[in-house]
């Protein structure tokens with residue numbers, strides 16, 4: 217499974233980073249790499265390959281095949297205190313999980329549990345989860361509908377322009393290529409959804425990528441299978457661009 221996903225991801229990365237701002241090419245590559253949960257679930261289970269040559273292996277089981285939404289629902293109530301009812305957080309410091317890709321949720325929970333993505337609250341939460349709990353929780357949250365939240369009217373237009381077209385002058389690719397026209401991400405590739413995400417959280421994560429602190433450990437830039445792309449992109453964003461695009465995705469559905 218991990219192998220198949222890596223193969224899918226390679227063309228998108230190559231299109232964006234070898235051809236610079238080849239935005240049209242990146243669109244094409246991203247849509248070519250967008251089969252969803254169903255074909256993925258049908259694929260034969262390949263041996264898990266470590267995501268990086270020298271970093272700790274990131275386990276990426278297939279939650280769409282292995283997870284139980286019902287079992288996840290029972291466990292998820294303890295997440296609601298921070299992440300809100302069904303993952304629709306009310307407080308801007310807590311990311312929304314409703315409608316997030318299961319593959320991405322699994323990866324992040326493994327990274328929290330391994331202490332690579334560091335956050336005291338999530339370290340405590342993830343420590344008590346088994347691999348099966350993680351798969352169950354991931355498919356539960358992926359199946360929830362993101363609700364509420366709108367874009368800041370003074371910021372979203374600039375954010376939309378950046379999201380849809382990128383910024384050629386600063387070699388910033390369009391976010392839509394990987395995060396999708398409605399901010400749904402790319403579930404098969406594990407690219408996260410951004411729609412209805414808390415803008416304060418989005419800005420915080422863009423800053424974490426830009427200053428290299430999103431992950432720790434021996435290879436923080438390659439700790440997650442595809443994270444290198446965001447480290448590169450976020451560095452090129454100005455604070456105003458981060459704010460604008462975060463406001464836009466908060467209103468996206």
Ligand code: HEC
Pocket residue numbers: 291292294295296297298299309310311312313321324325333334335337338341353408
């Ligand atoms: C005490 C509050 C708290 C609880 C309870 C909690 N979380 Fe979190 N969670 C957070 C915070 C804060 C973050 C953001 C961490 C950061 O900024 O890196 C987070 C981040 C996450 C992320 C990453 C989201 C993303 O978009 O990258 C996932 C996945 C997650 N939590 C899942 C869970 C699950 C599943 C549970 C229940 C088992 C849970 N959390 C319970 C506070 C909490």
Ligand code: HEC
Pocket residue numbers: 228229232311378379388389390391392393394395406407408409410418419421422440441442443445446449461
């Ligand atoms: C080439 C594909 C690609 C492009 C283009 C891209 N992203 Fe990403 N983005 C990703 C991937 C993959 C991740 C997950 C990385 C990881 O695992 O840490 C991600 C993660 C993120 C996150 C963290 C989400 C969370 O829940 O914590 C934010 C925020 C984000 N991207 C915003 C943007 C914005 C804004 C743009 C446009 C300026 C953009 N991305 C362009 C692939 C991309």
